[in-house]
Amino acid sequence: MTSFSDLNLDPKVLKAIEATGYTTPTPIQEGAIKPALEGRDVLGIAQTGTGKTAAFTLPMITRLGKGRARARMPRSLVLAPTRELAAQVAENFELYAKGSRLKKALLIGGVSFKEQDMLIDRGVDVLIATPGRLIDHFERGKLLLTGVEIMVIDEADRMLDMGFIPDIERIFEMTPFTRQTLFFSATMAPEIERITNKFLSNPEKIEVERQNSTSATITQVLVEHAPKTKHYASKDKREILRAIIDRDRALEDNPLRNAIIFCNRKTEVDVVAKSLKKHGYNAEPIHGDLEQSHRTRTLDGFRDGSITFLVASDVAARGLDIPNVSHVFNFDVPSHAEDYVHRIGRTGRAGKLGTAYTLATPADEKYLDAITRLVKADIPKGENPWAPPSRPDRQTAEAAEEEPKRTSSRTRSRSRKPAEPEQAAPAAPAPAEAAPVAEAPVEETRNKPARDDSRRSDNRRGGRGRGRDDGGSRVVGLGDHVPSFIEMSFEERRAETV
Template identity: 40%
Template sequence: MIHPDDSGTAHGCPAEPGATTPVRPPAVSFADLRLPAEVLRTLGELGVREPFPIQAATLPDALEGRDVLGRGRTGSGKTLAFGLPLLTRTAGRRAEPKQPLALVLVPTRELAQQVTQALTPYAEALRLRMATVVGGMSIGRQVAALREGAEVLVATPGRLHDLIERNACRLGRVRITVLDEADQMCDMGFLPQVTEALDQVHPDGQRMLFSATLDDDVDQLVRRYLHDPVVHSVDPSAGAVSTMQHHLLVVHGPDRYAVTTEIAARDGRVLLFLDTKHGVDQLTRHLRAGGVHAAALHSGKSQPQRTRTLAQFKNGEITALVATNVAARGLHVDDLDLVVNVDPPTDPKDYVHRAGRTARAGESGSVVTLVLSGQRRETSRVLAEAGIAPTVTKVRSGEAELSRITGAKAPTGIPLDGAPASARPKNTNTPFRGLGTSKATPRGTGGKSRKTAEARKLAEARKAAQIRRGG
């Protein structure tokens, strides 16, 4: 396993003293680095004055062409940490059709689009062409973009694999490869596609791997593909972020729906996480029927829908984003100060990445997890494994304590879509999982009363037949 506090590694193993090139001192300012004048001018125009810690630490080595292993949660400034060296070292070269010169692999469509948007101003300043290839979008247009030629390719592993299979993309001329959020790509089952791509890029090229965690399959990638990398771990885990507060709110089962609704109706934006697409859609309908400007985000939505929903959430048109873990990574929203786990995460990594949507770039934020009394022990264990010691509070809807912690308030009750709020029994503690079912409850149990009625009718019919026969 890779220890994130190691100052350097050789093929992923902790380095012996003197086994690697010494780590360069961090940059104090962008002007201290040998960045092109066009890049420095664009940084100034965009108001980017000083490098974030991960940028200050990694840029000197990355610009020298060294392999870099960076640990930092999303929002720490990783995109420019790998993007500026990638663009600077690619500038002046021209790509042949279908043959990019630099590759950035990311796990999700949203992160691919964010990386592209963040790097485009600098790429344009250096006259570099970028192409983005992700699932859920027209593969024909992506084929055409590669055919026209693009120096920098930002891709998700699955779609890149499809393009390689179609002979629409060849990676042999790629000399700079970046794996961003490598742990999530492995967790999502993309390891075979990632290794396929790394096996095809130029063997002597530069590799940079950035991840929030450095373990398991990520360790395998480092050992196999990074050569004498410099390791930088400058960004703390969610549990160590001093500007992030963690709350475990113990709710009474019948009151859970009302508590969630009041939190969603707060002034300001909120991101609410649930486990299933059905649960997300159900809660979103309920919130909108109660007057909350809510929208759903999950893998069942088309890419144009997801893009539009994110844009509306970022500009404040949508104030409550209800999502599955598809939004747990690669989602950057400025000034998002509250994340709510409506369904408690069952994996420490999920908690860390959900929490990482708030308290970004030095801002403050709160992470709230709702639990029933029976879930408290297991959820506390998960949070402890994530390095979190939350403040535990019992709350009820309408109470001042709930409002103090989350800003909760009563919704307007005015439906946004012309439909009344969906009826829900007051004495239920069913989680928000689609059609009133939980993960451990088969959907068929919901039809018990209907089956009982049918059996009663059948018994009555048999009895009537017996009477007609004189039995």
Template identity: 40%
Template sequence: MNHPDGSASFAGLRLPAEVLRTLSALGVREPFPIQAATLPDSLEGRDVLGRGRTGSGKTLAFGLPLLTRTAGRRAAPKQPLALVLVPTRELAQQVTQDLAPYAEALRLRMTTVVGGLSIGRQTAALRQGAEVVVATPGRLHDLIERNACRLGSVRITVLDEADQMCDMGFLPQVTDALDQVHPDGQRMLFSATLDRDVDKLVGRYLHDPVVHSVDPPAGAVTTMEHHVLVVHGPDRYAVVTEIAARDGRVLLFLDTKHAVDQLTRHLRASGVPAGALHGGKSQPQRTRTLAQFKDGGITVLVATGVAARGLHIDDLDLVVNVDPPADPKDYVHRAGRTARAGASGSVVTLVTAGARRETSRMMAEAGVEAAVTKVRSGEAELSRITGARTPSGTPLDGGPAAPRPKNTNAPFRGLGTSKGASRGTGDKSRKAGEARKLAEARKAALVRRNG
């Protein structure tokens, strides 16, 4: 396992002149550690297993050798020569955008194959010929089933976020694709978190892989601060609203689509420019919301875990786990949306007193030591840590202003309240209402009888 200092230069890595000129034109001067570590082996055609934290430059680490080793070849219709598999649409688009200048310099055709967009257009692009395909497993599977794509000519295959690709939801389609690519081709697996789950793919598909693990885990990144804010349950909604109203961008993570939509509506009614991102949105909606967040049209992105990977936003200095993740790997990937490429940032996790122990255990497994602080809405300590402030209260979409949350409110659905608990509370209220109506009906009938 290598731990290079990243002192090598791109010029010394035998990259094509076209690539070196493009790197220089884009202001990319020196390779990041994960790039310096893996490029010599990947350019030689060896199978590579690479771990580098989010924002560490993994896309160029696998993308430059993939493009370099494919350059000069021409794909037949429906038969790509190189394949990058990723778990989310956002990551697919990010990878394509990052590699496009280098592909263009090498005269390679790239196409992105993801759900939520026209399968007809993707079929047409493959029919015209594309040397490099960046795909999510589900849509690639659909195209293969339609005989619109054949993988037998693929000589280089990359799995980005390889650990997530081992989840049972992805694994059958991933292994199906790997079974179809050229058996003697090169395979590269990259992720911020490589663990035993990845062994399923390594043992079956990689031949004598070299392993490179560089960069510290999330908990050791000196430019990233971690905070656990212990909040009173009914006050949590007010705390989140004040954090969202800060001066600067913030990414809020919640567990469910319903909770994301509900919080987004509340924030906009409170005068906070927020947008929602989750799997229930159409791809054009998701793309538009991300673009607005990147260009400052909205300052708050409220999202499910779909935004935990493949999302790169410059100058994003605060990530808030409104609902704490249960899995330490999810924490690492959520945290990785900030403090990218040497920048600084903070990760804040909100917990109630009752959930504190469970969250502390999860963070310890993620290798994170966090400062723990009890806070209430409106307090100076909350503002000091997060920049929280009182929202304007002027609705952004018309309609009445959202009422300011009070500490006596019931906990907001999705903000630390389990779905089961929410349903239970609703069931109790509904049953109580039905019993009340039944009693009133009986009383009315008795009055009529006696009257």
């Protein structure tokens, strides 16, 4: 059996690996480290959770041990699709580079440009970045990529899904053609294959497992539910989710300790997290619209156990090394079949057991078929632990939930409207007393037809402003409180046109 000491790594790197407790490389590490140390291009295809980060970090540290960084000219470049994955690569670099003098910089969104510029100006050996922020620095004239010796593309298929391939091609063209390229992906889409054929030179291809496969340590369960109407689909799935959580917490074999709950939309992430918290579950959301500092705190809380349920969009599905995740829930069936592999790969890591539930409705049939074709296996069906209440009970519960809102709004609106006529009625002058008010100076009333008060009063009682040419001068949209001067002006105009 191969050990890390057989891979010609730097002694300082071996010492750092030993401190972490690892002794045997994973298949992707064993296959990629040797050619990477020889300076060859590497194309690694392996599912998430197989140790791809160490597969390029360890040989990078060894090769960069000799040499010196120059200002604004990094010696190596690592591109990651998300901020979280880029931060994880930076953590791995710090872990394995202990004892070396290598410097790194992390360029991601949500962080001040000024702080990042200061790091680049000092010179860095390893630059870890997301494509967008890297191009921003380059266009500002703060960064040169002509000194890049090693370039790493991590989670290339996720780059494709997020629309980063044009940026990746542009970054490739910014770097020297003599660079070494380490290219890693969990799947091999045709567009990814085109990129590798264009920018990699005779790469060493390592495919450690069947492409698009799922780990054998993960128990997959499909829970199907047919809601009464489409309106109830999300609400019913939240009920099912809580029922499964309560049931699996009491299991003897792999009980639920924590879980990542994946949703397709950011709005759904917020709704599910709010619902769980409302019912007493320790849950927090994470998605791309949240500030980076908030996302970092949430991930740290989930790692240290202070947060039990992480409700996430696919921003957290790729490459994040969160150990000891007992359960994963696909609250929404992923619309891209590849995302299913990456989502459930958050559990069952490093040989540990994990459970992945997928909640599906009849509308998800085409997505389930795509997943079946991708992984070449059906998702085993499981029992639905929640039964919907009868229709009268549900209507009663929903009415009770909505009643406070309806009552309060109606009370406010009705309390104001009747108050005006009730207060105004006693103060209203009698018709005889209103005569002086109706009188006007001769100059203002000259050449003006008399108003038909009976017609106006009839319109107030029954016309309700229907817009009839034979009816009157009712002003539509103002209810029973039309000011006299408005009606007067409309009557004048009507008299002029008759």
